[in-house]
Amino acid sequence: MGNNLKQxxxxxxxxxxxxxxxxxxxxxxxxxxxxxxxxxxxxESLGIKLAKQAVRADKHWTTVDHxxxxxxxxxxxxxxxxxxxxxxxxxxxxxQFEETIHWTWEVPSEKPGIMNGKAGHAxxxxxxxxxxxxxxxxxxxxxxxxxxxxxxxxxxxxxxEKFPFKETFADLAAFAGDDDPDLQEIVTQLHADIQKAVxxxxxxxxxxxxxxxxxxxxxxxxxxxDLDTSLAKPNQNLDVHMAVDxxxxxxxxxxxxxxxxxxxxxxTRPAAAERKSLIQDDMATKITCESCHSATPHxxxxxxxxxxxxxxxxxxxxxxxxxxxxxxxxxxxxTAGKMKDxxxxxxxxxxxxxxxxxxxxxxxxxxxxxxxxxWYNGSFDNIGIKDDIDPQQIVEVSHPLGxxxxxNARIHxxxxxxxxxxxxxxxxxLVAPLLSGPKGYWTTFDMDEAITLGNQTLDVPYSGEFDxxxxxxxxxxxxxVAPAGNSLGCIQCHTRDNSRLAGITGIYMPGRDKFAxxxxxxxxxxxxxxAGVTLHGLGRFFTRNGREE
Amino acid sequence: MFKYxxxxxxxxxxxxxxxxxxxADEGPDGNSRKGKYTYRKxxxxxxxxxxxxxxxPQVSPxxxxxxxWKAIFENKNFSAFGCLPExxxxxxxxxxxxxxxxxxxxxxxxxxxxxx
Numbered sequence: 001m002g003n004n005l006k007q008x009x010x011x012x013x014x015x016x017x018x019x020x021x022x023x024x025x026x027x028x029x030x031x032x033x034x035x036x037x038x039x040x041x042x043x044e045s046l047g048i049k050l051a052k053q054a055v056r057a058d059k060h061w062t063t064v065d066h067x068x069x070x071x072x073x074x075x076x077x078x079x080x081x082x083x084x085x086x087x088x089x090x091x092x093x094x095x096q097f098e099e100t101i102h103w104t105w106e107v108p109s110e111k112p113g114i115m116n117g118k119a120g121h122a123x124x125x126x127x128x129x130x131x132x133x134x135x136x137x138x139x140x141x142x143x144x145x146x147x148x149x150x151x152x153x154x155x156x157x158x159x160x161e162k163f164p165f166k167e168t169f170a171d172l173a174a175f176a177g178d179d180d181p182d183l184q185e186i187v188t189q190l191h192a193d194i195q196k197a198v199x200x201x202x203x204x205x206x207x208x209x210x211x212x213x214x215x216x217x218x219x220x221x222x223x224x225x226d227l228d229t230s231l232a233k234p235n236q237n238l239d240v241h242m243a244v245d246x247x248x249x250x251x252x253x254x255x256x257x258x259x260x261x262x263x264x265x266x267x268t269r270p271a272a273a274e275r276k277s278l279i280q281d282d283m284a285t286k287i288t289c290e291s292c293h294s295a296t297p298h299x300x301x302x303x304x305x306x307x308x309x310x311x312x313x314x315x316x317x318x319x320x321x322x323x324x325x326x327x328x329x330x331x332x333x334x335t336a337g338k339m340k341d342x343x344x345x346x347x348x349x350x351x352x353x354x355x356x357x358x359x360x361x362x363x364x365x366x367x368x369x370x371x372x373x374x375w376y377n378g379s380f381d382n383i384g385i386k387d388d389i390d391p392q393q394i395v396e397v398s399h400p401l402g403x404x405x406x407x408n409a410r411i412h413x414x415x416x417x418x419x420x421x422x423x424x425x426x427x428x429x430l431v432a433p434l435l436s437g438p439k440g441y442w443t444t445f446d447m448d449e450a451i452t453l454g455n456q457t458l459d460v461p462y463s464g465e466f467d468x469x470x471x472x473x474x475x476x477x478x479x480x481v482a483p484a485g486n487s488l489g490c491i492q493c494h495t496r497d498n499s500r501l502a503g504i505t506g507i508y509m510p511g512r513d514k515f516a517x518x519x520x521x522x523x524x525x526x527x528x529x530x531a532g533v534t535l536h537g538l539g540r541f542f543t544r545n546g547r548e549e
Numbered sequence: 550m551f552k553y554x555x556x557x558x559x560x561x562x563x564x565x566x567x568x569x570x571x572x573a574d575e576g577p578d579g580n581s582r583k584g585k586y587t588y589r590k591x592x593x594x595x596x597x598x599x600x601x602x603x604x605x606p607q608v609s610p611x612x613x614x615x616x617x618w619k620a621i622f623e624n625k626n627f628s629a630f631g632c633l634p635e636x637x638x639x640x641x642x643x644x645x646x647x648x649x650x651x652x653x654x655x656x657x658x659x660x661x662x663x664x665x
Contacts, residue, residue, distance in 0.1 A: 175582070180583075186583065189586075
């Protein structure tokens with residue numbers, strides 16, 4: 001047999017060793033996960049080259065030293081005084097900011113008479129509603145000095161240090177007029193501390209944005225899954241863009257701003273109307289991956305560039321979310337209201353996170369969560385407080401829109417937060433219970449009264465009968481971009497069993513799907529080829545490789 | 550008869566009111582706002598002396614309940630805080646102010662202290 005193989009080699013045919021090498025090379029070329037092993041030795045991909053070109057070192061510079069601004073050398077006794085000092089130079093800043101959703105918490109819906117946003121008719125399956133800003137518990141994240149009262153608090157986003165202004169001003173007011181020398185010394189020090197904080201002005205840093213966006217839903221990592229305090233100082237493995245040992249982007253590096261409108265807002269409309277690179281338009285927002293990486297970011301010879309018109313970059317490059325801190329995946333309001341010794345209580349579980357709170361119900365948390373994938377064109381379908389629901393079904397409070405036929409749609413990863421929340425049994429609509437304050441649920445533990453008061457804030461009728469319905473809320477996963485070596489391999493999706501894209505319909509995916517005619521033709525072709533090679537080999541063998549003895 | 554009932558209820562209300570005034574737990578008689586800053590000064594001085602790493606207090610009123618703080622302050626046992634030279638240098642009024650701060654913002658108070 002060995003002699004025969006040698007004879008075949010000499011006869012010009014390919015040996016099994018060479019065949020294996022050829023298959024290995026083909027697999028390397030086709031599979032980015034494997035080819036990335038050799039990436040260092042090869043030229044960079046177009047996407048990396050363009051991105052490095054677009055975002056070289058941060059060359060930000062300023063002509064203002066706020067420590068030299070005379071109007072800031074005063075003994076401030078209220079937040080509004082600080083804002084007035086800011087506006088004495090930045091004359092239009094508050095006017096601009098008050099036009100944005102960061103201030104109004106409202107944005108018009110496509111539905112007539114409906115406003116989205118925390119102050120509007122939108123609800124979620126966390127704390128459910130902002131009750132038209134009547135729920136004071138939410139207002140700690142409103143960028144004003146005192147909830148909706150008073151002026152814009154410029155330092156929410158531009159303060160270089162976290163300073164307890166509200167508490168300090170309350171203390172100063174309490175100390176006013178007291179001639180205790182110790183107190184006067186304290187007052188002098190407090191004024192100096194306030195001045196120091198007021199003069200420490202910056203472009204928004206990660207902690208400025210993160211103070212609210214890392215803690216959305218009432219705590220660290222509750223809402224988004226790809227936004228939590230681990231992104232305050234992430235390493236390369238967690239986020240290649242924000243890594244302090246890497247590109248070290250602040251949020252505003254991608255979430256660019258025009259007149260205080262910050263790119264990236266998502267309710268029902270897309271965050272970006274157009275997919276443009278900075279080469280096409282240097283004033284384009286940097287909010288999409290294409291802005292810096294182009295629509296063909298991979299190496300020219302790879303198959304991956306053929307995916308970018310159907311698969312979002314995030315689908316492969318964010319293999320899991322909540323990779324450092326856990327995120328909340330389930331919130332069941334039906335269990336809220338239990339007491340121990342007549343008092344509300346908290347139970348903690350895995351990760352040291354609360355799994356039960358009397359004021360909120362039961363929760364589950366998870367880490368290293370594999371996303372769910374849906375077609376997504378940048379828009380969402382939202383169920384608000386005025387929309388009818390079918391309580392026999394799971395209600396998709398927020399769900400991505402898109403289809404295989406939509407040229408703007410890509411297969412995109414999502415966190416799906418599930419839960420049970422109250423709804424109006426007669427009107428068949430979701431409800432907006434008032435939670436905080438003396439008459440809110442967190443004080444009274446009376447859900448019926450909380451719904452009555454909460455719906456009144458939004459001028460929505462309540463029948464007086466409620467029950468609970470299971471709901472879902474979708475969050476697009478777009479932060480926590482992993483290093484290229486950790487991105488998904490082909491086999492994660494192109495496989496018949498446990499494909500990540502098992503739920504994606506309307507397309508034929510090689511490896512995942514079976515199409516009987518194609519498979520039959522393929523099988524016939526393979527068997528035919530095998531039979532041909534076998535017959536050919538046998539023929540040559542029995543004819544002594546075509547040579548005479 | 551009505552006269553006796555009225556007298557009985559008046560006396561009952563007066564007695565209950567007096568008892569509640571006597572036994573009501575009003576907390577220590579200090580200036581809690583001032584106590585907050587005096588406490589911070591203690592830790593800052595201690596940090597400058599080199600005993601503790603941080604100039605910001607690491608022990609928060611919300612770490613314990615009111616009864617636990619009461620035991621600590623009434624026994625003047627400040628070992629849980631460290632910084633004993635600084636505590637020894639405080640006047641009784643200063644300690645009462647700090648006690649008022651810890652009592653007012655203890656874990657089981659209506660407004661537990663936050664990290665601010």
